[in-house]
Amino acid sequence: MADLESIEDKRAAGQKARERTKRSEHREVGKVDRDPVELLQRSSQGRVEALVPLRYGRMAVSPFTFFRGSAILQAHDLSGTPNTGIVSPICGDAHLMNFGGFATPERQLIFDLNDFDEVAIGPWEWDIKRLAASFAIAAQHMGLGRGVASDLVMVVVNSYRDRIAQYAQCSALELWYERITFEGMIETAVTPEGRRLVRKGMEKAAGRTHESVLSKMAVEQDGRWIMRDAPPALFHPAGPNSLLGAQSDWAETDAWKKKLHKSWHEYLDTLAPDRRELLSRFTVEDIAFKVVGVGSVGTFCLVMLLIDSWGKPLFLQIKEARASVVAQYFNAPGLGHEGQRVVVGQRLLQAASDIFLGWTTGPQSRHFYLRQLRDMKVSAAIELFDTTMLEGYARVCAWVLARAHAKAGGKAVELASYMGKGDQFAEALVHYSLACSKQNEKDYDAFLHACRSGKLEARTDEDMAADFSV
Incomplete structure (x- = not known):
């Protein structure tokens, strides 16, 4: 068996990663000189041909749904940015809608990541960047403005930083046993409305069998x-x-x-x-x-x-x-x-x-x-959230992602050392997320133009269901 790194060595590795990639360098949005339509067409290859128009139809609803369905674009762009060199298993699509509640084998209701189609070994920061950008784009989608979007990203990244710092003090078994339960979410909710929503989610989950x-x-x-x-x-x-x-x-x-x-x-x-x-x-x-x-x-x-x-x-x-x-x-x-x-x-x-x-x-x-297919699974209806509830949701998603990274990669000490205690990393990701949101709008516009010009065919669920109506 290989010798384990000491905690001191892990902290030193996190500090050394700052030499490879300064925290301020995470402002960069990446390689955006590409054709988004071409990349989407590439990702549609091998799919059921008759259903590809439905994929595009669902993506065409808004820039928010477009971002959900275009993980390939962000991965492409991030490949042109500096990375810390700290790699581990990552979700690959840590979009805010890919978190939710479900029952454990012991029938305890927990909140966790729930989509792993893009899971892979990769730079840990790609996950937090996708999560942060998804909140910025959600704020835009909900008409909340640039200032709210910036605040949400700060909440996401600093909550992630603080949770990673906590997990950096945990043993391997403590991390493996850590679960974010709905009861724990009720205890940490900062408003009565937040607690009410969590309880409502528990009631809804109980009926989804x-x-x-x-x-x-x-x-x-x-x-x-x-x-x-x-x-x-x-x-x-x-x-x-x-x-x-x-x-x-x-x-x-x-x-x-x-x-x-x-x-x-x-x-x-x-x-x-x-x-x-x-x-x-x-x-x-x-x-x-x-x-x-x-x-x-x-x-x-x-x-x-x-x-x-x-x-x-x-x-x-x-x-x-x-x-x-x-x-x-x-x-x-x-x-x-x-x-x-x-x-x-x-x-x-x-x-x-x-x-x-x-x-x-x-x-x-x-x-x-x-x-x-269904085992007490529930997801958040963020369109019904006000700013306070959205901030609460941002905190819990960041908490989940920090727990997942700490458990899967065993590198919480390195990540905590890299991010530090200040706001430098969060400020860089605010700049990144707003730039990513702006780029997403450009890509969405190019996508809609391709749909309207006939280069891509986009159909809604209702359109396709009508084909089968008698």
Whole structure:
């Protein structure tokens, strides 16, 4: 075994990183002399062709939704900026909407990162920059002004700095056991309204179970549960409402079921024996294609409905894992299987992960990972927040990101030493985030022009649903 670095060595490494990249250098927005439309088209390659217009339609709603779906642009731009040289597992898409509540295996409700499609080894500051920029763009989206945007970024970065400093005093096991619970969020909320919102989230989460969604998504026919087609959001791969196309090899029901049978057993091999035993007590009732998110639209995503002997449901999501945008622009060792990358990264960064989290290879050699579709999962409706609540949300997201980085990378001491106790790093990220917001507007305008000129096709959910109306 390699010798462990001392705490003094770790602090020295953080200080030395300032020589490589001064904190003030994080003001730079990066390589923005590129065609955003070309990069988006590149990221759409290999997706379901009929769903790419829906991806663009969801991105076209506002600069805020555009930023959510264009992680590739920020990764490209950041690759042209100096980095600290301190690398670790990072989320890769720490946008403010990629945080939320869910239940641990012990049924405790926690708040954590919940999207790991872009997880990779990379510079830790790329995560905090994406989070900070997302708050600046959200403030613009909500009409709150430049001053509020600057204040929000300061809250994000200094809250992250302070939490990292706290975690720099924790042992390895203390970091591994650390969880940000909803009860803890109530205790730290600074306003009665903030506490009310957290309690409301807990109540909402309690009702978001597999049983609650069964009657909404499926119908029982001849003793078997079948999911209802609701295109473009949900449809059967080989059914009359399928958008996959004849070229996908999914048109033949027997063919894709046979391939999924093999994939299922490969997935089971990635689980612990007790989880395999648990799944053996369910039988598969139905499988359907589900369109999710903004940036993920067009990637292959299936929902599997399973039922146990008591007639109780379990919904598993089978989601395609594509190459991380971080890995495309930062050279670091990988695992070779994109589904495994997502699973390993998620387990490292999250405080507690889904008991059914695993990976497999599916039809057309696509890489997938599996998890529960719904397990007391809730997210914030930030459009309903006032400035005070948005600041509170900024603090808790920064707290989550600091905990994730401290646990996954084991480099809280280095990060605390690098950032220091002052505002230099936060001030640099305020400048960066405002510049990123301005660049996002330019990219959004170029994107809309491409949609209006016919270079890109953008369609809304309503437009596509009308295609199936009788």
